[in-house]
Amino acid sequence: MATLFHVPTSRSLRVLWTLEEIGATVEVKSLGVRPRLHEPEYLAINPAGTLPALIDGDRTIYESLAICEYLAARHGSDLIVAPDEPERPEFVQWLLYGEATLQTPLSAMARVGRIRNKTPEMQAGIDAVLADARHSLSMRIKLLEQRLDGRDFLVAGRMTLADISVGYPLNTLGKPDFASLLGPRATAYRERLLARPAFQRAAAMP
Numbered sequence: 001m002a003t004l005f006h007v008p009t010s011r012s013l014r015v016l017w018t019l020e021e022i023g024a025t026v027e028v029k030s031l032g033v034r035p036r037l038h039e040p041e042y043l044a045i046n047p048a049g050t051l052p053a054l055i056d057g058d059r060t061i062y063e064s065l066a067i068c069e070y071l072a073a074r075h076g077s078d079l080i081v082a083p084d085e086p087e088r089p090e091f092v093q094w095l096l097y098g099e100a101t102l103q104t105p106l107s108a109m110a111r112v113g114r115i116r117n118k119t120p121e122m123q124a125g126i127d128a129v130l131a132d133a134r135h136s137l138s139m140r141i142k143l144l145e146q147r148l149d150g151r152d153f154l155v156a157g158r159m160t161l162a163d164i165s166v167g168y169p170l171n172t173l174g175k176p177d178f179a180s181l182l183g184p185r186a187t188a189y190r191e192r193l194l195a196r197p198a199f200q201r202a203a204a205m206p
């Protein structure tokens with residue numbers, strides 16, 4: 001059985017959510033802490049120190065969405081929009097949008113938020129990064145808001161990995177600081193995704 005390396009609230013949530021949607025299981029190894037600096041055993045598996053990683057036999061996969069795609073394909077799941085379906089290009093676009101475009105300003109905010117022992121000059125720089133990231137995020141959410149006009153899901157009229165990809169940063173956007181960035185469609189979409197039993201079960205994994 002494949003093994004997933006997981007930290008609650010990390011991007012391994014996407015993988016657990018995918019598994020719950022499919023009704024499939026893997027062995028889950030919960031590391032409990034940020035592994036990058038503290039877990040030599042994990043660094044031997046993934047020298048980049050990022051989560052998640054999946055080991056399946058002699059294969060290791062590191063990117064959360066590559067792992068989701070790998071597992072969904074192996075189970076023949078319609079969470080993947082197949083190459084011969086009309087909305088395949090939109091599927092790939094939104095699959096990448098969740099990580100490469102929506103998540104990046106959030107990651108920048110989290111990264112500068114971890115800086116300790118700040119001087120006033122550093123704080124001014126951090127505030128500038130935070131303001132810039134927030135502005136990017138607000139612009140990037142506008143495209144999502146537009147896409148959701150008349151749609152319950154992002155592509156193909158059904159739940160796909162694109163929704164799981166975008167659902168991960170949307171989950172973070174529940175914090176009060178961010179509520180004003182989401183328009184009415186993105187707010188309702190976020191609530192629909194997070195209410196899915198598969199998401200609820202995945203998010204409850206320790």
Ligand SMILES: N[C@@H](CCC(=O)N[C@@H](CS)C(=O)NCC(=O)O)C(=O)O
Nearest residue numbers: 010011036049050051052062063064
């Ligand atoms: N694009 C990668 C990003 C992986 C990533 O940055 N994961 C975070 C946790 S959500 C992490 O491991 N951060 C630790 C670090 O930045 O060193 C993916 O989707 O798997």
